[in-house]
Amino acid sequence: MDPQVMVRAMRAGDVPAVAAVHVATWQETYRGLMPDEVLDDPTFIARRERMWTQVIGGDLASRSRAAVAVVEDAVIGLALVGPVPEQESPWDEQVYNIYVLAKHHGTGAGRALLAAVLDPSVRTTLRVIDPNPRAQAFYAKHGFVPDGPAEVADGVRQLRLTRPPDGRSDRLETEPDGVRRARSTGGGSR
Numbered sequence: 259m260d261p262q263v264m265v266r267a268m269r270a271g272d273v274p275a276v277a278a279v280h281v282a283t284w285q286e287t288y289r290g291l292m293p294d295e296v297l298d299d300p301t302f303i304a305r306r307e308r309m310w311t312q313v314i315g316g317d318l319a320s321r322s323r324a325a326v327a328v329v330e331d332a333v334i335g336l337a338l339v340g341p342v343p344e345q346e347s348p349w350d351e352q353v354y355n356i357y358v359l360a361k362h363h364g365t366g367a368g369r370a371l372l373a374a375v376l377d378p379s380v381r382t383t384l385r386v387i388d389p390n391p392r393a394q395a396f397y398a399k400h401g402f403v404p405d406g407p408a409e410v411a412d413g414v415r416q417l418r419l420t421r422p423p424d425g426r427s428d429r430l431e432t433e434p435d436g437v438r439r440a441r442s443t444g445g446g447s448r
């Protein structure tokens with residue numbers, strides 16, 4: 259990981275920056291895969307602010323883990339893992355969000371964010387828009403594999419990926435500052 263990138267737990271004061279990064283990363287990543295009306299909706303940032311406020315302070319807060327990657331006090335990435343919404347799901351948790359601004363790809367921020375929120379001892383699932391080869395390769399490096407057929411919702415194709423417990427050789431260690439960081443025996447960075 260680039261030494262200037264720090265990953266820490268998301269705080270309520272981060273919400274405006276997190277919402278802006280969330281929208282910017284969608285615009286960078288999904289242009290051409292999602293309708294422009296969705297990506298350019300003038301209410302998009304406000305809706306994401308409401309969503310992240312709910313994540314940080316709502317009922318889900320105690321059952322989720324949210325983290326941010328920062329460079330010089332500016333949020334450059336975000337991640338969220340929480341309970342799976344399906345009632346009879348074989349998975350314990352779901353990765354809902356992991357995004358890093360494009361100019362910070364390759365710094366290790368994505369790997370550090372995933373390590374900060376992922377519990378390697380549980381079965382985890384996520385959905386990834388297809389095609390998105392960069393994200394799919396990132397998840398494959400971290401033990402996620404395709405599970406089931408692709409689904410199309412609102413004209414967007416998504417793949418479900420899953421990861422068994424201890425699906426990767428990364429181990430999470432909590433540093434004295436309370437930040438969880440990966441100690442990897444292999445793999446790459448995002």
